[in-house]
Amino acid sequence: MADFDRKAREALGLDDPLRLLVESVQDCAIFLLDRDGHIVSWNPSAERIKGYSAPEILGRHFSVFYPQEALERRWPQHERAAKEGRFEDEGWRVRKDGTLFRASVAITALRDASGKVRGFAKITRDLTERRHQEELLRQSEERFRLLIEAVQDYAVFMLDTQGRVASWNAGAERIKGYRADEIIGEHFRAFYIEDARERRWPEEELRRAREQGRFEDEGPRLRKDGRIFSANVVITPVYDHRGVLRGFAKVTRDMSEKKRVEALETADRQTQEFLAVLGHELRNPLAPIASALTLLARKPTSDPAEIWVREVLARQTAQLGRLVEDLLDVSRITRAALVLDRKVADVRPILRHAADASKQWFDQRHQSFVLSLPEEPLVAEMDEVRLGQIAHNLLHNAAKYTPDGGRIGMTPEMLSSAFELFKQAKQGLDRAQGGARRGPHAGAAPSSSAGGARRRILVVDDKRDAAQALRLVLEGDGHEVQVAVDGPSGLALARQFRPDVALLDIGLPRMNGYELAQRLREEPSLEGTLLVAVTGYGQMHDRARASACGFHHHLVKPVEFGALQQLLREAV
Numbered sequence: 001m002a003d004f005d006r007k008a009r010e011a012l013g014l015d016d017p018l019r020l021l022v023e024s025v026q027d028c029a030i031f032l033l034d035r036d037g038h039i040v041s042w043n044p045s046a047e048r049i050k051g052y053s054a055p056e057i058l059g060r061h062f063s064v065f066y067p068q069e070a071l072e073r074r075w076p077q078h079e080r081a082a083k084e085g086r087f088e089d090e091g092w093r094v095r096k097d098g099t100l101f102r103a104s105v106a107i108t109a110l111r112d113a114s115g116k117v118r119g120f121a122k123i124t125r126d127l128t129e130r131r132h133q134e135e136l137l138r139q140s141e142e143r144f145r146l147l148i149e150a151v152q153d154y155a156v157f158m159l160d161t162q163g164r165v166a167s168w169n170a171g172a173e174r175i176k177g178y179r180a181d182e183i184i185g186e187h188f189r190a191f192y193i194e195d196a197r198e199r200r201w202p203e204e205e206l207r208r209a210r211e212q213g214r215f216e217d218e219g220p221r222l223r224k225d226g227r228i229f230s231a232n233v234v235i236t237p238v239y240d241h242r243g244v245l246r247g248f249a250k251v252t253r254d255m256s257e258k259k260r261v262e263a264l265e266t267a268d269r270q271t272q273e274f275l276a277v278l279g280h281e282l283r284n285p286l287a288p289i290a291s292a293l294t295l296l297a298r299k300p301t302s303d304p305a306e307i308w309v310r311e312v313l314a315r316q317t318a319q320l321g322r323l324v325e326d327l328l329d330v331s332r333i334t335r336a337a338l339v340l341d342r343k344v345a346d347v348r349p350i351l352r353h354a355a356d357a358s359k360q361w362f363d364q365r366h367q368s369f370v371l372s373l374p375e376e377p378l379v380a381e382m383d384e385v386r387l388g389q390i391a392h393n394l395l396h397n398a399a400k401y402t403p404d405g406g407r408i409g410m411t412p413e414m415l416s417s418a419f420e421l422f423k424q425a426k427q428g429l430d431r432a433q434g435g436a437r438r439g440p441h442a443g444a445a446p447s448s449s450a451g452g453a454r455r456r457i458l459v460v461d462d463k464r465d466a467a468q469a470l471r472l473v474l475e476g477d478g479h480e481v482q483v484a485v486d487g488p489s490g491l492a493l494a495r496q497f498r499p500d501v502a503l504l505d506i507g508l509p510r511m512n513g514y515e516l517a518q519r520l521r522e523e524p525s526l527e528g529t530l531l532v533a534v535t536g537y538g539q540m541h542d543r544a545r546a547s548a549c550g551f552h553h554h555l556v557k558p559v560e561f562g563a564l565q566q567l568l569r570e571a572v
Helices: 002-012 016-024 044-050 068-072 075-080 128-150 170-176 194-198 201-212 256-298 304-334 347-364 384-401 464-476 487-497 513-522 540-548 561-570
Strands: 028-034 086-094 100-111 117-126 154-159 215-222 228-239 245-254 343-346 379-382 456-460 480-484 501-504 530-535 553-556
Touching: 028 044, 044 117, 068 075, 100 128, 154 170, 170 245, 194 201, 201 215, 201 228, 201 245, 228 256, 256 304, 256 464, 256 561, 343 347, 347 379, 347 384, 379 384, 456 464, 456 487, 464 480, 480 487, 487 501, 487 513, 501 513, 513 530, 513 540, 530 540, 540 553, 553 561
Parallel strands: 456 480, 456 501, 501 530, 530 553
Antiparallel strands: 028 117, 086 100, 100 117, 154 245, 215 228, 228 245, 343 379
């Protein structure tokens, strides 16, 4: 067989240098065929690719490498028939072990000096791995294409180097309104408002993307129907493996809903802040009104009209106080700022107290009410003050919406929704009563008892009506009272007057109540002065700050005068 190989190669004019070159090739099977298609040479790569050793294959017809289907259609003969030049093909071939592989084949006719075909040179390259990688790449690209096309929340599309739309996904159609066949090939300036087009902003975006490697912008964009929407846009240049710019990837997100939600959140936050400030400001006029009512209650009168006016003022002032507290509670709850002072306690005393406090309303309307509590303690973790308010408000509302002579209670329908905000039972069109919740502080019955021993009291409040009304009430109890309307004058007056008790507003001009309290505590001559904060700010952190600044007590406007009298009586 070796002799056959040598003679064949000599007959074809193959010299030794060329043989060395062919045998050194690693990636291609290179071999010679005689004029009839018999194999007359075999290089090492041919053995590696096709599986035959040289002794096994030399002299055999090259049709042995073709699958049955190709043999049946006489494809080997078709390839060998290319006697006039060169033939190329790509298809399936068979290895010695019967496995198929994908091959790239080139057959070239070999001619002698006279031009006569003496045989054929055949080069076969195994494309299996390359085709496998190409298929993996194709599948990957297909998955990526399907992914991009399926995205609904973002407009993802390609622009060519000039800014014309080259691809279009479902999100782009949803957001911008164009179908692919309507927009592909059009310049992307169609998405920009007139002002942006006039100043060539689309072209500027592409320029910046090229220079910076990425460009991001947020602003108005146009839909197909002419509507403007707020968009976030990211443009990224796309380069090929040689670094040549092939176009731009553009991702657009519709920000309209996000902007709308942000606007609503901002409006809600501003509303809650407004309610908190409003509640505080409403407390200020209530303070002098409550004090003035206390003074009126001390003056005897037999005039029915005046008695009625006093009762109306007392009731409505109390109602205003409750409404202010409701307003502040709503603000605290919606801002998650309501602080509960939780501790374990017996519920029964709280419910008894609420029932006792509500008895006056039941008696006025001849209503019957039965409180049934077990003998054993009802222990729970709770905020005693808030639970008392809840029970008190429920009983107060029950009295208002129960007919005269009726039995206090709730229908099953009302019970299921009793704790909804501002919920009321059905009423007539006259709406004779309104919902109520609180009432332990504002408008409580004035105390007629004196405030204990005579005290020197300093009142510092920039609300002159409130300060003077409180002064008159305190003087009516026999106390000596001095008034200042700002922090510095209050400090100067305190040094001169040396009060036993100082009632300080917090929101003072020039020096606030916290600063004033700290300055007073630094005065050796005022070491024994009792400092009481009298303010519209009554949240837990307000009380904590007052305590940290040196206040002994914290009263919330409008001050219940009975509580103030009790404080003065207990002061050492």
